[in-house]
Amino acid sequence: MAEKNSNSEEILDSLGEGLxxxxxxxxxxxxxxxxxxxxxxxxxxxxxKFCKNVFxxxxxxxxxxIALVLESGNSIFDYxxxxxxxxxxxxxxxxxxxxxxxxxxxxxxGVVSFRNISDSKIIKDSIKGSSIFHGVIGHSKLMKEIFTLxxxxxxxxxxxxxxxxxxTGKEMIANAIQKTSLRRDKPFIKxxxxxxxxxxxxxxxxxxxxxxxxxxxxxxxxxxxxxxxGTIFLDEVAEMPLQTQIQLLRVLQEGTFERVGESISRxxxxxxxxxxxxxxxxxxxxxxxxxxxxxxxxVIPIHVPPLRERKEDIPFLVQYFLxxxxxxxxxxxxxxxxxxxxxxIRYHWPGNVRELENVIEFAFVRTxxxxxxxxxxxxxxxxxxxxxxxxxxxHSLRRESAAQLLVLLEKHHWxxxxxxxxxxxxxxxxxxxxxxxxxxxx
Amino acid sequence: xxxxxxxxxxxxxxxxxVFENALLKDPQNKAIQKKxxxxxxxxxxxxxxxxxxxxxVKEDIEFIANTNVELDDCPCPEIxxxxxxxxxxxxxxxxxxxxxxxxxxxxxxxxxxxxxKEALDQEPQNPVIKEILEIELFYKSKTNMIQxxxxxxx
Numbered sequence: 001m002a003e004k005n006s007n008s009e010e011i012l013d014s015l016g017e018g019l020x021x022x023x024x025x026x027x028x029x030x031x032x033x034x035x036x037x038x039x040x041x042x043x044x045x046x047x048x049k050f051c052k053n054v055f056x057x058x059x060x061x062x063x064x065x066i067a068l069v070l071e072s073g074n075s076i077f078d079y080x081x082x083x084x085x086x087x088x089x090x091x092x093x094x095x096x097x098x099x100x101x102x103x104x105x106x107x108x109x110g111v112v113s114f115r116n117i118s119d120s121k122i123i124k125d126s127i128k129g130s131s132i133f134h135g136v137i138g139h140s141k142l143m144k145e146i147f148t149l150x151x152x153x154x155x156x157x158x159x160x161x162x163x164x165x166x167x168t169g170k171e172m173i174a175n176a177i178q179k180t181s182l183r184r185d186k187p188f189i190k191x192x193x194x195x196x197x198x199x200x201x202x203x204x205x206x207x208x209x210x211x212x213x214x215x216x217x218x219x220x221x222x223x224x225x226x227x228x229x230g231t232i233f234l235d236e237v238a239e240m241p242l243q244t245q246i247q248l249l250r251v252l253q254e255g256t257f258e259r260v261g262e263s264i265s266r267x268x269x270x271x272x273x274x275x276x277x278x279x280x281x282x283x284x285x286x287x288x289x290x291x292x293x294x295x296x297x298x299v300i301p302i303h304v305p306p307l308r309e310r311k312e313d314i315p316f317l318v319q320y321f322l323x324x325x326x327x328x329x330x331x332x333x334x335x336x337x338x339x340x341x342x343x344x345i346r347y348h349w350p351g352n353v354r355e356l357e358n359v360i361e362f363a364f365v366r367t368x369x370x371x372x373x374x375x376x377x378x379x380x381x382x383x384x385x386x387x388x389x390x391x392x393x394x395h396s397l398r399r400e401s402a403a404q405l406l407v408l409l410e411k412h413h414w415x416x417x418x419x420x421x422x423x424x425x426x427x428x429x430x431x432x433x434x435x436x437x438x439x440x441x442x
Numbered sequence: 443x444x445x446x447x448x449x450x451x452x453x454x455x456x457x458x459x460v461f462e463n464a465l466l467k468d469p470q471n472k473a474i475q476k477k478x479x480x481x482x483x484x485x486x487x488x489x490x491x492x493x494x495x496x497x498x499v500k501e502d503i504e505f506i507a508n509t510n511v512e513l514d515d516c517p518c519p520e521i522x523x524x525x526x527x528x529x530x531x532x533x534x535x536x537x538x539x540x541x542x543x544x545x546x547x548x549x550x551x552x553x554x555x556x557x558x559k560e561a562l563d564q565e566p567q568n569p570v571i572k573e574i575l576e577i578e579l580f581y582k583s584k585t586n587m588i589q590x591x592x593x594x595x596x
Contacts, residue, residue, distance in 0.1 A: 064451065
């Protein structure tokens with residue numbers, strides 16, 4: 001048995017993530033090596049101490065992650081918190097937590113694993129201030145308009161519907177809305193409506209009472225109760241079953257709901273941010289989304305444009321991802337060749353920012369013994385884009401203007417009269433501009 | 443366990459129903475009783491607290507008197523300060539004396555005895571306070587004797 005424990009400790013010590021466990025009194029009884037590195041405390045300094053006195057986290061008093069698990073019955077993933085290390089510096093963490101139970105199913109302790117995300121905060125800080133808005137990178141006019149709107153609505157508690165293709169960063173926009181809102185210090189709960197089976201989503205959102213269904217062995221609060229006074233983000237809201245849509249409508253209208261299997265009405269004060277990547281008109285026509293719910297959610301509509309409509313953001317996003325992966329892979333690659341950027345700008349990005357990030361990571365991993373990513377390291381579908389087609393952007397300083405012009409050209413299917421009209425210039429001027437930016441006619 | 447977290451976060455009101463439920467399942471659990479007394483006192487349930495305090499002191503006064511305020515993260519010093527200021531603002535002095543008598547036992551038995559004596563002066567026939575005081579005085583003299591004997595042997 002002793003050998004088994006020793007093995008477990010060795011395994012836990014080998015993890016890159018910090019990990020500690022507490023007993024039922026919240027006294028630390030295990031602290032792995034990575035936890036020592038992240039916090040600066042030695043194991044012997046923290047064992048048997050109350051976790052709150054070691055971590056001094058913002059959330060220890062109000063939203064202890066282990067308490068949240070005990071309350072909701074669900075483990076927590078990627079919960080952001082801030083602690084103070086032994087040197088007195090604030091460290092931003094993402095943590096997961098779960099409750100440890102004995103054979104009888106009674107809680108006897110908790111486990112928290114965490115990783116330091118301060119580095120990624122530094123990356124974010126290092127991107128030009130004007131191009132990053134609460135974690136969202138955007139230099140284009142379209143994104144700047146969204147940032148302005150988010151600032152304008154920061155005092156509002158109205159529901160928001162974010163629309164946009166998959167991978168455009170709807171969740172990042174929701175994060176920015178929450179961070180700038182009056183409810184920024186209150187709970188922020190995220191639910192992806194498409195991942196729950198139809199019959200479980202209502203229980204997840206509104207909770208249930210013991211015996212409501214076969215697996216309901218005890219009362220459990222739903223996400224709306226946990227998010228009280230805060231914000232809930234309902235991703236893929238149009239995937240919600242119609243019956244649950246009616247319940248959601250009632251929360252939006254009256255702020256009341258019932259747990260599954262219970263007739264007592266409960267009150268909640270939650271700000272709803274919903275998102276969908278579906279075509280709303282189609283969803284309404286097909287009856288997938290209730291019209292009354294749509295109007296309740298769409299008080300403040302936000303449309304996140306696809307990456308192909310904001311190609312001027314690509315150089316900024318690329319720079320951000322390069323810095324991010326430099327930290328993650330501990331490799332110094334901080335440049336990308338002009339030719340590679342040209343290819344990235346020409347690509348149509350059906351998977352949007354998420355796809356761009358994957359492409360950069362792919363190229364990053366493939367780049368060895370060099371600090372520059374070249375076009376031959378890009379995935380084949382991008383690398384093989386014909387260089388004789390449409391564009392050749394030669395100078396990095398002009399990339400942004402070129403990308404903006406490209407967006408317009410693509411929008412008007414390379415009809416230069418329409419582009420010139422939109423820009424308020426003549427066709428000859430447009431032709432000269434294209435030439436100076438290295439954009440060749442199709 | 444959730445009760446312990448609420449207690450640690452000084453959310454005594456939320457801790458009460460959790461501890462009460464836990465005590466129903468395990469009525470002899472002294473750790474829960476010890477915390478529940480404090481929770482009751484912060485929510486002005488003096489007589490519930492006194493009832494629990496009385497039975498715990500009878501059973502094992504050391505369990506409270508041996509509290510290490512710092513290591514055990516005991517909230518009593520801060521609650522005592524608040525209670526004292528309420529006493530000086532003229533709130534029911536009998537209840538405040540009872541409250542301070544109970545809270546001080548977690549920190550300093552001498553002060554606990556002082557406040558229970560005050561409470562007994564206000565209600566001389568109260569058998570519960572009488573008994574608590576007797577137990578505390580006996581425990582104090584016993585520990586004094588032990589300390590003296592240890593000092594002689596040293």
